[in-house]
Amino acid sequence: AQSVTQLDSHVSVSEGTPVLLRCNYSSSYSPSLFWYVQHPNKGLQLLLKYTSAATLVKGINGFEAEFKKSETSFHLTKPSAHMSDAAEYFCVVSERGGSYIPTFGRGTSLIVHP
Amino acid sequence: DTAVSQTPKYLVTQMGNDKSIKCEQNLGHDTMYWYKQDSKKFLKIMFSYNNKELIINETVPNRFSPKSPDKAHLNLHINSLELGDSAVYFCASSPQSGANVLTFGAGSRLTVL
Numbered sequence: 001a002q003s004v005t006q007l008d009s010h011v012s013v014s015e016g017t018p019v020l021l022r023c024n025y026s027s028s029y030s031p032s033l034f035w036y037v038q039h040p041n042k043g044l045q046l047l048l049k050y051t052s053a054a055t056l057v058k059g060i061n062g063f064e065a066e067f068k069k070s071e072t073s074f075h076l077t078k079p080s081a082h083m084s085d086a087a088e089y090f091c092v093v094s095e096r097g098g099s100y101i102p103t104f105g106r107g108t109s110l111i112v113h114p
Numbered sequence: 115d116t117a118v119s120q121t122p123k124y125l126v127t128q129m130g131n132d133k134s135i136k137c138e139q140n141l142g143h144d145t146m147y148w149y150k151q152d153s154k155k156f157l158k159i160m161f162s163y164n165n166k167e168l169i170i171n172e173t174v175p176n177r178f179s180p181k182s183p184d185k186a187h188l189n190l191h192i193n194s195l196e197l198g199d200s201a202v203y204f205c206a207s208s209p210q211s212g213a214n215v216l217t218f219g220a221g222s223r224l225t226v227l
Contacts, residue, residue, distance in 0.1 A: 034215070038155075043204060043218040088155055101170055102216060104157040
């Protein structure tokens with residue numbers, strides 16, 4: 001069985017400071033992991049994905065995430081927040097070898113202050 | 115040219131009515147999904163079809179019935195609407211079932227009065 005936990009429901013940062021959105025997963029198989037972003041009143045867009053290649057994954061808009069198997073984590077980071085980063089972020093796990101049902105975390109709302 | 119398009123974008127209706135939401139993808143993907151997003155932003159999968167065949171059917175009331183006339187279309191019909199059905203419904207597609215990237219539509223906001 002698979003599950004994903006986003007450890008913070010809200011994260012608030014100032015523009016220009018680093019962003020850290022935390023995600024822990026549980027999977028019986030080798031997981032594929034994804035981060036999606038949802039801007040207000042929009043659909044979801046893929047930020048980045050991990051599918052067993054390099055453990056440090058670079059995505060769009062300067063975001064990156066590191067797969068740490070020992071910690072079962074896939075935290076999303078960005079060195080410097082921009083106002084346009086304010087959105088809802090979802091961590092997703094999908095088991096390769098399992099049911100493949102993409103399971104979403106409950107989301108983290110990123111608030112960026114000027 | 116929108117990759118995954120849903121219609122209507124907004125739907126306001128009375129309890130007890132029947133309504134449909136349509137979804138079409140022009141990406142040539144084999145797999146399509148319906149997700150429900152509640153007021154707290156939680157996304158829950160409802161159904162998934164692979165090449166017109168139902169492969170995922172989560173614990174969704176029988177009032178919800180998906181229909182896939184071909185692999186580019188996945189429609190959602192809801193009978194006897196209830197207040198709790200108010201949500202945003204997202205259609206998505208992926209190249210095939212499995213650990214693939216999902217491409218989402220813009221969502222259909224359903225409000226049941």
